Amino acid sequence: MNKEPEVSAVVVAHNDRQYLPGCIELLKQFLPVDHEIIVVDNDSTDGTGVWLSAQTFIKTIHEASDHGLYAAFNHGAKQARGQYLLFMHSDVLLSREAYPRMKQCILEKNVCAVGGDSNRTRHYFGVHLPTYRDVNGFLSNATAYADAGLPVRPAIFLEDFCLLMKRTAFEKVHGFDENFTGIGFGDGDLSLRLRRCGFDLMHVPVYVHHQGTGRSRTKEGYPLFLKNEQYFQSKWGFSLMYSSNIRYELLAKMDVSRPELTVLDIGCSCGGNLMQIRYENPTSQCYGIELSKGAAKVAAQFGKVSHRNIEEVIAPEWKNKFDYIIMGDVIEHLRDPWRAIKNVAHWLASGGAIITSVPNVLHISNLAQMLQGHWRYTSEGILDQTHLRFFTRESIEQLFVEAGLQVDSMESIHARATSEQKALIHHLTSIPGVTLTENEMVAWQWAVVAHRR
Numbered sequence: 001m002n003k004e005p006e007v008s009a010v011v012v013a014h015n016d017r018q019y020l021p022g023c024i025e026l027l028k029q030f031l032p033v034d035h036e037i038i039v040v041d042n043d044s045t046d047g048t049g050v051w052l053s054a055q056t057f058i059k060t061i062h063e064a065s066d067h068g069l070y071a072a073f074n075h076g077a078k079q080a081r082g083q084y085l086l087f088m089h090s091d092v093l094l095s096r097e098a099y100p101r102m103k104q105c106i107l108e109k110n111v112c113a114v115g116g117d118s119n120r121t122r123h124y125f126g127v128h129l130p131t132y133r134d135v136n137g138f139l140s141n142a143t144a145y146a147d148a149g150l151p152v153r154p155a156i157f158l159e160d161f162c163l164l165m166k167r168t169a170f171e172k173v174h175g176f177d178e179n180f181t182g183i184g185f186g187d188g189d190l191s192l193r194l195r196r197c198g199f200d201l202m203h204v205p206v207y208v209h210h211q212g213t214g215r216s217r218t219k220e221g222y223p224l225f226l227k228n229e230q231y232f233q234s235k236w237g238f239s240l241m242y243s244s245n246i247r248y249e250l251l252a253k254m255d256v257s258r259p260e261l262t263v264l265d266i267g268c269s270c271g272g273n274l275m276q277i278r279y280e281n282p283t284s285q286c287y288g289i290e291l292s293k294g295a296a297k298v299a300a301q302f303g304k305v306s307h308r309n310i311e312e313v314i315a316p317e318w319k320n321k322f323d324y325i326i327m328g329d330v331i332e333h334l335r336d337p338w339r340a341i342k343n344v345a346h347w348l349a350s351g352g353a354i355i356t357s358v359p360n361v362l363h364i365s366n367l368a369q370m371l372q373g374h375w376r377y378t379s380e381g382i383l384d385q386t387h388l389r390f391f392t393r394e395s396i397e398q399l400f401v402e403a404g405l406q407v408d409s410m411e412s413i414h415a416r417a418t419s420e421q422k423a424l425i426h427h428l429t430s431i432p433g434v435t436l437t438e439n440e441m442v443a444w445q446w447a448v449v450a451h452r453r
Contacts, residue, residue: 005036007099008082008167012072013090014042017051019211022135024058026094031086038079039090040072068224070176070186073160077167077175085170087163091212092118093135094162095142098206102164105152105204112199113165113191115158116206117145122159122241123203125150125248130207142207150205154279156244156270156298157191158201162208169199177235182224185232188240192298237294238270246272247328249413250355253449254324256280263287264322264347266310267330271299278302287322289313311340318347327356329445331399332387341403345452353451354405357413361390364421364441367428382444396446405450412443 009027013020020039027037038059041049043066052060061075073087084103088094102114119129127150130141173193180186191201232240254263256277261284265273268288277284286303289310290296296307311334325344331337344354359382366382369375377385391399397407417425425441428434 003034005082006032006034007036007084007086007103007164008077008080009035009037009086009088010073010076010080011037011039011088011090012042012069012076013039013044013048013052014066015044015046015048016090016212017044017046017048019091020048021051022211023088023090023092023094024055027088028057030094030096031099036080036082038076040076042066042069042072068178068181069160069183070180071178074175074178077170080167083167085165085167087160087165089161089210089212091210092161093138093209093211095139095146095206095208097143097146098162098208099164101146101206102204105202106164106166109152109200109202111202112169112194113158113163114202114204115155115163116204116208118161118208118210120161120210123155125153125203127205138209142209145207146205148205152205153203153246154275155191155201155203156195156246156272156275157188157240158203160187160190161210163187165194169194169197173197179231180228182228184225185228185240188244189232189235192236195298195301236298238292243269243292243295243298244272245269246276247326247357248276249447250326250328250357251276253355253409253447256284258323259283261285261324262322262349263324263326264289264318265303265326265328266344267291267328267333268299268303268305268326269295271295271302271305273326273328274299274302274305310344311335313343315347320347320349322347323349323352325352325354327354329357329359331356331358331396332384332389332391335388337389338399338402341399341405345403345405348452351451353408353449354400356448356450357445358391358396358448359384359387359445360393360412360440360443362392362436362440363444364417364425367441368421368424391446393440393443393446396448400448400450403450404453406453408449408451409447410449411447412439412445413447414444415439415442416444417442 040061042063077085105114130145132138132141176186177189261281264287266289268290274286288299288303288305289308293307296305299305334340377383400407425438
């Protein structure tokens with residue numbers, strides 16, 4: 001009887017003849033000796049099947065029709081014999097460090113699944129990604145990236161372009177939901193179901209390369225991507241992209257290691273901030289308030305989270321309780337933010353601080369529109385249709401001062417401007433009487449720390 005392999009790589013290919021050989025070659029090089037490679041050919045018509053038939057070391061599953069990425073992943077996993085499953089897109093290049101570091105994390109952190117970074121990812125950790133021109137450049141840069149000392153982080157969800165997990169965990173949640181077609185959101189759904197079963201997920205600072213342009217961005221793939229997004233929201237009751245972020249730039253303004261730390265995250269979404277705080281300080285007491293019932297249910301595994309509207313919360317038991325209150329992208333959604341901040345300020349312990357981020361209505365992109373007579377609401381951004389209030393740097397400071405708080409710092413975050421916008425800034429700042437600075441016009445958001453006197 002043949003020994004079961006340590007890992008089974010499950011690769012899904014659909015008309016990826018130009019990318020698949022490179023993907024397979026690096027899998028052969030960088031996976032342990034006791035591995036198997038399973039390729040699910042999703043009804044390719046570009047010669048992928050012919051190439052696969054000549055590869056005797058690959059276990060190939062030929063699908064007569066393309067039922068989507070997640071059905072193919074499931075079909076491949078059913079044939080897998082490895083202790084670990086490595087799910088990969090066929091246009092991904094594995095780096096030398098990826099598998100051993102990911103496996104090491106599973107063993108050391110006792111988690112069920114881990115993921116990494118790539119040149120095309122929905123996660124952002126504020127780090128600079130490598131630059132390179134060829135495979136050798138990618139491999140050397142990936143090594144430097146893995147050895148740069150970046151931290152391993154807990155994750156709300158992991159992406160499926162390179163996802164390593166225990167086969168037992170995958171089988172316990174019955175694999176991917178095949179109602180997700182195309183690419184996108186099936187990985188988030190799987191991650192949340194794993195977390196619901198009590199499993200932990202981690203993000204490992206290893207780097208792989210996406211060769212293709214992304215099927216979800218193609219004319220064929222984008223409608224399926226949107227369909228997946230709608231199905232996810234109907235299933236879970238919230239937007240994955242809006243609800244799974246961790247605000248590292250706000251957490252950096254806190255002393256997370258403080259003994260007996262107490263934190264309230266208002267608008268905590270799926271609890272990413274609370275998850276990170278608990279990871280860094282297991283003794284911390286974490287609380288959350290979230291308007292979305294579905295997101296609050298997910299966040300409840302990281303702290304005491306309630307599904308409520310912050311403008312309707314009366315909590316006398318919270319008076320003088322919290323060292324920090326986080327309000328990331330919340331204030332602009334409130335009907336009466338002035339009253340809300342005054343109410344919340346009473347929940348701060350002596351010397352405690354509110355840490356918040358607020359969109360800057362004076363960003364140059366908005367000023368440029370106004371100079372053309374426009375004020376156009378959008379689905380996201382500064383003029384998001386859900387925003388009820390708009391603030392400048394000055395009015396944000398006034399908001400906290402009127403609540404009896406001392407503003408310690410107000411920093412621009414996510415500052416950005418195109419070359420055309422920078423030229424407009426130059427013209428505007430040269431107009432007599434204009435007191436706006438360049439910093440005030442390139443700040444996409446203001447990050448504020450205001451403490452209780």
